[in-house]
Amino acid sequence: MTQKLQIARRVAGASAALAGLLFLAPAAPASAHRIEKHYTVDGRPVVSIRNAHGHIEVKSWKRPEVVVVGNHNSDKVEVDTEQAGNRIEVTTHILKENLKPADLQADYNLTVPEETELQVRTDSGMVIVERVFGDMTFDTVAADVQLREVAGYLAIKTIGGSVVCTRCIGRIEVNSISGNVSLLQPVSSSVRVQTSSGHIYFDGEFHRDGIYSLRNYSGLIEVRFSDTDSFDLTATSLQGKVENQAKLKPDPHGGRHVSSRFTTAFGTFNEGHAKVELSSFSGTIRIRRRD
Amino acid sequence: MQCHEFEQVLEQQEAQRLPADAAAHLNECGQCRALVTDLEVIQAAARNIAAEEAAPPEQLWLSLRTRLEAEGLIRTEEAHAWAPRRVTAWLSVLPRPALAGAYLSLLLAAAVLIGTQVISRPPSRAVPSIEPPAATAALDSQLNTVERRTVSALHQHNPAVTASLRQNLDIVDNFIALCEKSVREEPQSALAREYLYGAYQQKADLLAMMMDQGAGGD
DSSP: OOHHHHHHHHHHHHHHHHHHHHHHGGGSOOOSEEEEEEEEOOSSOEEEEEEEEEEEEEEEESSSEEEEEEEESOTTEEEEEEEETTEEEEEEEEOSSSOOGGGGBEEEEEEEESBOEEEEEEEEEEEEEESOBSOEEEEESSOEEEEESOBSOEEEEESSOOEEEESOBSOEEEEOSSOOEEEESOBOSEEEEEESSSOEEEESOOOTTOEEEEEESSSEEEEEEOTTOOEEEEEEESSSOEEEOSOOBOOTTOOOOOOTTSEEEEEEETTOOEEEEEEESSSEEEEEEOO | OOHHHHHHHHHHSOGGGOOHHHHHHHHHOHHHHHHHHHHHHHHHHHHHHHHOSSOOOHHHHHHHHHHHHHTTSSOHHHHTTOOGGGHHHHHTTSOHHHHHHHHHHHHHHHHHHHHHHHHHSOOOTTOSSOOOOHHHHHHHHHHHHHHHHHHHHOOOSOHHHHHHHHHHHHHHHHHHHHHHHHHHHOTTOHHHHHHHHHHHHHHHHHHHHHHHHHHTTO
């Protein structure tokens, strides 16, 4: 199986898992501890969630109200919510030592105003955010992050969790060690992705004056372009290879010299309006025309 | 006295001048002893960094200061007196996870600076291959020391998280080894060095996060 197929399957698998989770959510059995809190807010709230393990889902509505529904089975953890003005904090406290992993689980469903700033920190599980517009930070160890149609400055940091960002708008920064990162139809003029061993997949438009920097150590970087895109490309793999389908002209902007010892592809596609920098230590870089 | 109370006392006092109840807690609590040991290592490292002849450029400190201010770890009035020699002073008042991140960032900044200076030197014909700069070796050693303590202090609440942290630490260590090899083979390659320092940065970030995990279960 090719790496491309593997990536496509991972993305498809993640989407299927997401769909499955959404489908199953209403049928989930009632948990031993359930809280539901309603907070009226004025303007753009800042919602902060800190969890150890579990499923966090954030959706938006048009009401100036934040609703937090928390579920946990164990009495060894406690869900704490607090409002201070427009700031709402949701925290899972660990009450006892020597917990089983299942005891840590706390699941949250939040409904927030469309314009909400989010700060999410969780170790493992899954984070899903849909149609929320505001700056967001995500900090996870092994939790996967799925963002759909969100807008703002998106800063995502995972250790091993994967990131799938679908139709995300705004500045996107992703940093991971072994997580795969997929950016599907982003609307962004500033994308910066770095992962060590994870794959990076970018399928979207390169905007005028945009800067797109994708970097890993190993793994695959795959970028899709269309004939109408316009970008300056620098793709360098120190010990891996670069497979390029874009017919590049020499860079009219005087692009930097790249050593011939590396596998590289650099030059200009159409007018070179955007800047695309792809870099890998030992991985493969693929620049493919969109079908 | 509880661990979090001890940490509050420690933020106000040097470890050598602790009140009796805090000293008693320190005697009984291995985790807090490890914290104090960490602080001593950090302060020693900070003193060494401050004593380096090649002082980092003002811009480096300014950018670090800006980051710390943005994260609310230092206040503006403290920042006016910012200078490398003050590093030890503010290190002693930072909370532990912030301290870890700042400490590791400092080590990295120093190593990058010195590494960059090494790069800018003309190559010596008499030396066919260049060993990694001494600063990098020192950084490696410091990170390894922090790593040993951090890994042993990790909470085991969630084996999946602990396993993920360890696995990713192995990944980063592997990349550091590969990058060091690449730098040795091509000492003039700026890209190889860039990757090496990038890998160190990732390790520093990862260890800071692991320290945070270790401190999280008070």
